[in-house]
Amino acid sequence: MAPASRTHLPASRISTIMKSSSDVETVSRESTLLMCKAAEFFIKYLATESYNTTNNGKKLDYKNIAEVVHKDDRYEFLRDIMPKKITVREFKRIMAKKLAEEAGDKGSAGSSSEDEDSSSSSSSGDASSSSDSDESGASA
Structure with a gap:
């Protein structure tokens, strides 16, 4: 039987992620192992739910996981990093x-104020004419 501290995720990476929080100064070995196990269970749970959404039940792919993430509010925090x-x-x-x-x-928005339009169009016209002369001078 494998020791209780055996995990499938790299404990050093989990520890580094935990220490990246400005609120955390030190991380104990036990808390790192606990987070490793929690992450493993989370991954297993998400994979199981995603596998159950497959049509033929033979293959789990990105589309299945993204579908679960976007349908279930529990996974809302993953939606930005796992788009459909x-x-x-x-x-x-x-x-x-x-x-x-x-x-x-x-x-x-531009048609709401005629004064702003006339002043912005005259200033933008000046800017475009000066940039045109700059461009023609640069290419000559």
Whole structure:
């Protein structure tokens, strides 16, 4: 039988992570081993839940884990570091929509005050004309 202190995760790495908190000065060996075991149980639990979501039950992949993370509020803290996979086409569609919304927001925000528009357009016109002359001078 393996000793109780045997873990599958590197205790030194767990200890380093624990010490990275500004509130922690020292970490005992027992607390490090406890955190190792807790992390192992968490990984096992997440993997088991994810495996249960597979259609054929033969293969566990990123998509299964991401699905569990995004459906279960207990894993909300993992959503930023484990996004759902999307295709390049979906990404481009999302980005185009986001850019269109931002352009729409700028257009509606700019029409709220005519004084601001006229002063900003005249100053931006001056800036663009000076940058045009700089560019033409640089290329000549």
